[in-house]
Amino acid sequence: MRTILQTKNLKKVYRTKESIFQALDNIELTVREGEFVGIMGPSGSGKTTLLHLFATIDEPTSGEIEIAGTDIMQLNEDQRSSFRRKQLGFIFQDYNLLDTLTVKENILLPLVLEKMKVAEMEQSVNEIASRFGIQSILDKYPYQISGGQKQRTAASRAMIARPSLLLADEPTGALDSKSATDLLESLKNVNETDKVTILMVTHDAFAASYCKRVIFIKDGKTFTELVRGNHSRKDFFQKVINVLPVLGGNIDDTL
Template sequence: MEVLNIQNLKKVYGSRFGGVKYTALDNIDLKVNEGEFVGIMGPSGSGKTTFLNVISTIDKPTSGKVEIDGRDISQLKEPHLSAFRRDKLGFIFQDFNLLDNMTLKENIVLPLALANTSYDEIQKRLKEITSKLGISEVLNKHPYEVSGGQKQRAAAARAIISNPSLILGDEPTGALDSKSSKELLSAMQYLNEKNKATILMVTHDTFAASYCKRVIFIKDGKLFNEIYKGDMSRKDFYQKLLKVLSVIGGDIDENI
């Protein structure tokens, strides 16, 4: 089943009155099927952040089509857009975006509470997801009382608890140490393989990208290359990613 369908996506920034225009995304085509774990990589300024912003409905495309679950998101208006974002998309940010005045439990169940989900269903999903992510014992603590890794796993739990069609990760390991990064990536891999969660993750970190099943490379606003992991070991996949990055000038992290 196709979750994300992008056709001829273009994003141009600049003045309508003769100012300098900058093409951030240039006629991108991409399809992502249910159960895929896709990484987006590229040099700084390549367009990968703009790409994520358009898919997440933060920004609107200049032209082209972005369909999620068959809905063209560029055609949605408020309040339907907010409802679509809440029901269909899950977000994992680099800086966690947890509310400090709420416990981890309250942060995690917030999307379900906003959707008026029943108490019993909330408790059922909470127990299942937090057990899988290994944070059951810290649910009654506030974000400032736990480690960065626990915060990010709580953010992942919040992203997945509403069973969204697509989970979007924006440099989710960027603020974590190596141990916490491995824990989060292993948790995301588990959710992808066991729950069939569909994940699209923007990252500059080759180590993080090596957990994906497919990696898309963007350069100068265009799709430059893509690599499928297939039967490769994660270490071999990592080395292949490094080779592509060395060609396009991406950041290289020798930390596997």
């Protein structure tokens, strides 16, 4: 299988007048097509910074990032826009939906940018909406639906342009356990059937247990890695839980 994401010697240093803070130190990471990778770490470990680098909205201090065969460091501003549009999908903790557009309109926003034909758009929206079980609310506005539905709308929007890599930043952070389970099941489903590659940052062991592989980072460095293999989700959850005390920090706060 082809490599979707590869980093080499990735470093990110924040400098202020008083201090230098090394957010990421020598991160080496490879994600292959069709993988569902979780990144876990305590607060301040650098996991969100890492996601921002992949999302091309922040730049590393040094090192290389290659996504879907493109060295994203070599892209200029406009090429980056186009790259984000074609290769990346995003899900955020706080949804980032436009309140003035309906669920349907929010979802097809990326297609509008691609100037797709209306009929194709309609078909894509219906397809993806059924995947995430939100056909019935397509004509509602974001303020009329629940948090779980909002996040599934956001996920549909992230998926609709068929990106090479789906980046999710704490997607279950604001959801109750039922909504979180629904969302994670949907993500697992698109990952398995459509072979969508997903990279998810989380500090929720339950969310992480849906991944095929979980990478733990601590103080900006890769700490360890767990592979689910043939284990059941429950077993994998237990394995993740076992790592957490070693990892330290306040990661188990949310359990």
